[in-house]
Amino acid sequence: MTKQPIDSILIVGGGVCGLGVGWRLAQAGRPVTVLERREIGPGSLPAATWASAGMLAPHVEAEPGEEKLLPLLLESHARWPAFARELQEASGVDVGYRTEGTLVVALDRDQAERLRFQYEFQRSLGLELVWLSGDAARQREPHLSRHVVAALYSPHDHQVDNRQALLALRQAFLAAGGVLRERATVAEILVGNGEVQGVRLASGETLHAPVVVIAAGAWSATLPGLPPEAQPPVRPVKGQMLALQTPPNAPLLRHVVWGRDVYLVPRKDGRLLVGATVEEKGFDAQLTAGGVYQLLRRAWELLPGIDEAPLIELWAGLRPGSRDDAPILGATSVQGLILATGHYRNGILLAPITADAVSHLILTGETPESIRSFGIERFHR
Numbered sequence: 001m002t003k004q005p006i007d008s009i010l011i012v013g014g015g016v017c018g019l020g021v022g023w024r025l026a027q028a029g030r031p032v033t034v035l036e037r038r039e040i041g042p043g044s045l046p047a048a049t050w051a052s053a054g055m056l057a058p059h060v061e062a063e064p065g066e067e068k069l070l071p072l073l074l075e076s077h078a079r080w081p082a083f084a085r086e087l088q089e090a091s092g093v094d095v096g097y098r099t100e101g102t103l104v105v106a107l108d109r110d111q112a113e114r115l116r117f118q119y120e121f122q123r124s125l126g127l128e129l130v131w132l133s134g135d136a137a138r139q140r141e142p143h144l145s146r147h148v149v150a151a152l153y154s155p156h157d158h159q160v161d162n163r164q165a166l167l168a169l170r171q172a173f174l175a176a177g178g179v180l181r182e183r184a185t186v187a188e189i190l191v192g193n194g195e196v197q198g199v200r201l202a203s204g205e206t207l208h209a210p211v212v213v214i215a216a217g218a219w220s221a222t223l224p225g226l227p228p229e230a231q232p233p234v235r236p237v238k239g240q241m242l243a244l245q246t247p248p249n250a251p252l253l254r255h256v257v258w259g260r261d262v263y264l265v266p267r268k269d270g271r272l273l274v275g276a277t278v279e280e281k282g283f284d285a286q287l288t289a290g291g292v293y294q295l296l297r298r299a300w301e302l303l304p305g306i307d308e309a310p311l312i313e314l315w316a317g318l319r320p321g322s323r324d325d326a327p328i329l330g331a332t333s334v335q336g337l338i339l340a341t342g343h344y345r346n347g348i349l350l351a352p353i354t355a356d357a358v359s360h361l362i363l364t365g366e367t368p369e370s371i372r373s374f375g376i377e378r379f380h381r
């Protein structure tokens, strides 16, 4: 049994959720250890944070049926500018926060009709969006296909470089005094007498702690030792993506652009991300010819200028999808066992509020109002 300080906290998973919560706890002076079975960075794939596109887009992504989730998304969205600044200052890493906004484009009349429906729904929620003609869209983005007949412009849907943000969180967490153990696989959550007692690592080492946070992304439900009532209903949802290189000084796009079943995200260094498939394939994270073909075909339809762009990376990641697509945040019926998982396709957007709210709960014992309806007990009613 490795001796830990009496009030120490263990966090399982070194993605945006685990490191975000860990950073806030370390800042508050609590002894906190993040346990990550891989190395944070490219080696963490298919973990979702490295695989992600980093869009902070609650407005254009608002869908019928997700009205309950929207206030949480908007609140986290509002926290991002300050979060990005603080993270940059604490880590010295530029997280690539960009505010040009997002365009959703239609390539034919069918798509324009659908877009009009989406526009009306999103406006009915009070979201600020502007309807553009095809020509007006091309004035904003001259390389868009001449087939674009209409578009939505969303000025407040921004983006961050999720990979830089993850590296920044790692750095900020360590600088605040957090302990990070990479290549440390949690093999069992130790629970006894209705309380969490710590974890056992695959190496056989046991770590004792009165608080354990489950932030293991798509793997959160598979951790041995979790009693059924504390097991978050989370499953992996695969997303394939790719990156093209465009000249940083003459990028093909400045805005994030959405089309039918595809989005394009331009980065400061000229990389143009093309994403993403949505597949229910369990823990299979293989790239497929069909997946990559569909992404390239749809991207090319929107932006024919990518024809000559070097294809520099292909990858797949596993989103932690919950039963209702909303995150699972807060306490469980096991004393000291806390959940920060199930963020599905919004984990980067939800990073600031997850970090703030879950750390607040651990530090004060109080669940903030903002996350009260996102506890695991909603699945037990």
Ligand SMILES: Cc1cc2nc3c(=O)[nH]c(=O)nc-3n(C[C@H](O)[C@H](O)[C@H](O)COP(=O)(O)OP(=O)(O)OC[C@H]3O[C@@H](n4cnc5c(N)ncnc54)[C@H](O)[C@@H]3O)c2cc1C
Pocket: 012, 013, 014, 015, 016, 017, 018, 035, 036, 037, 038, 044, 046, 047, 048, 049, 050, 051, 052, 053, 054, 055, 056, 184, 185, 186, 187, 215, 216, 217, 218, 219, 220, 223, 238, 239, 240, 241, 275, 276, 316, 317, 318, 319, 320, 340, 341, 342, 343, 344, 345, 346, 347, 348, 349, 350
């Ligand atoms: C293709 C794709 C595109 C996306 N695009 C966006 C987007 O544009 N905007 C947005 O907001 N969100 C997006 N998402 C979703 C977002 O990336 C996730 O919701 C978020 O990253 C989840 O973070 P996490 O920390 O919960 O999980 P992860 O990043 O998956 O981290 C979990 C970590 O736990 C570790 N782990 C698992 N089991 C163990 C164990 N037993 N012991 C120790 N460590 C363990 C894993 O190795 C992993 O590093 C996207 C996701 C994908 C896949």
